Amino acid sequence: MKVLVAVKRVVDYNVKVRVKPDHTGVDTAHVKMSMNPFDEIAVEEAVRLKEAGLVTEIVAVSCGVALCQETLRSALAMGADRAILVETNQELQPLAVAKLLQALVKKEAPQLIILGKQAIDDDANQTGQMLAALCDLPQATFASKVTMVDGRAHVTREIDGGLETLSLTLPAVITTDLRLNEPRYLTLPSIMRAKKKPLETLSPDTLGVDIAPRLKTLKVAEPAARPAGVKVPDVKTLVDKLKNEAKVL
Template sequence: MKILVPVKRVVDYNVKVRVKADQSGVELANVKMAMNPFDEIAIEEAVRMKEAGVASEVVAVSCGVAQCQETLRTAMAIGADRGILVSTDAELQPLAVAKLLKALCDKESPDLIILGKQAIDDDANQTGQMLAALMNLPQATFASKVTVAEGKVSVMREIDGGLETISMHMPAVITTDLRLNEPRYATLPNIMKAKKKPLETVTPDALGVDVAARLTTVKVLEPAGRSAGVMVADVAQLVDKLKNEAKVI
C-alpha cells in the first residue's frame, strides 16, 4: 500500500508573526520556517503504518518555493521514503494545491492520502476536502484514530457531539487532528540518511495545472489588542457592565 502525504512549509509556530508595513501580508524575511504541525502528524501516522507492515511506501509532497525541499527532507528524516516538490513561486491557494495533488495522485496512484486538517498560516481547512471532491474519493476529516484492514480504512473522527467512526474503501482521503498521534523527533542518523533519499522536482506546467489565484487578499491586520480587566464590587455591577458595556446580555 502506498501512502501520499502533502506537507507545507509555514512560519514556525513559536515565532510571533508580524504584519508587513503595507498590510499586504505577513513578514517572511529572516523568519524561521518549519513543517506545518498538522502535517507532521500526517507523516507520523503514515510512517507508523509502514512500520506496522500495513504500508509499503510513504511519499511526501510539497508545493511551493525551492526552500520547501528542506520541509521534504524533514519528512524523509521522520520516515518518508521519497519526496516530490512541485516547484513554483506563485501564491498557492487551497484549490490550486488540491489540483496539483490530484495530478500527482493520478501519476502515483496512492491507496491513501493523509493530510493535516489545516495549515497554521491560513487556517483554510479546505485542501483535503477539495482533493477528495476532485478525485471523487471517500473522505474522513479530523481523524483521531486510523485503522487499516482488508482493503478498508476505519477512521474515528471528532465531531461536536462526541466521536464518529467511518469505514471507507480505499483509495481514500484522510485529514488529521491533533489527538491522532505524537510526532517523533528526527534523529541525526535519519537526518543524514534523508539527504540521500530521492527528491523529484516537477512544475505545475508539467502537471498541466493552472495555479492562478482565484482570491485576492485585500488587507492583513493584526488582531485588536485586548483591554485590561476590571475589578467589580459586586454581582450587580458585573451584570450592569455585561449588559451596558459588553452588551452580551
C-alpha cells in the first residue's frame, strides 16, 4: 500500500509571530521555519503503518518555495521513502493546494492520503476536506486513532459527544489530530540517509493546475492587547463590575 503524506513549511511554533509594518502579512525574514506540527503527526502515522507491515511506500509532498526541500528532508529523515516538491513562489491558498494534491493523487495513485488537520500559520483546516471532495474519496478528519482492518481504515475521531469511529474504504483521505501520536526525534544517521533519498521537483504548470488566488487579504493585524486585570475588595464589587462594566451578568 502506498501512502501520500502532505507537509507544509511554517513559522516554528516557538517563534513569536510579527506582522509586517505595512500590514500585508506576517514577517518571515530571518525567522526559524519548521514542519507544521500536525503534518509531523501525519508523517509519523504513515511511518508507524509501514513499520507494522501495512505500507510499502511513503511519498512526502510539499507545495511552495524551494526552501520547502528542507521540510521534505525532515519527512524523509522520519521515514518517508521519497519526496515531491511542487515549487512555486506564488501565494498558495487551501483550494490551490488541494488541486495540486489532487493532481499528485492522480499521478501517484496512493491508497491512503494523510494530512495534518490544519496548518498553524493560517489555521484554515480546509485542504484535507477539499482534497477529498475533489478526488471524490471518503474522508475522516481529526483522527485520534487509525487502524487497518480487512483492507479498510478504521478511524477514531473526537466529537462533541465523545468518540466516533468511521470505517473507510480505500483509497481515502485522513487528517490528523494532536492525540494520534507523538512524532519521533530525528537522529543524525537518519538525517544523513535522508540526503540520499530521491526528491523530485515539479511545477504547477507541469501538473496543469491553476493556482491563482481566489481570496484577497485586505489587512493583517496583531490581536489587540488585553487590558490589565484589577483587584476588587469584595464579592459585591466584583458582581457590580461584571454586571455594569463587563456586562456578562
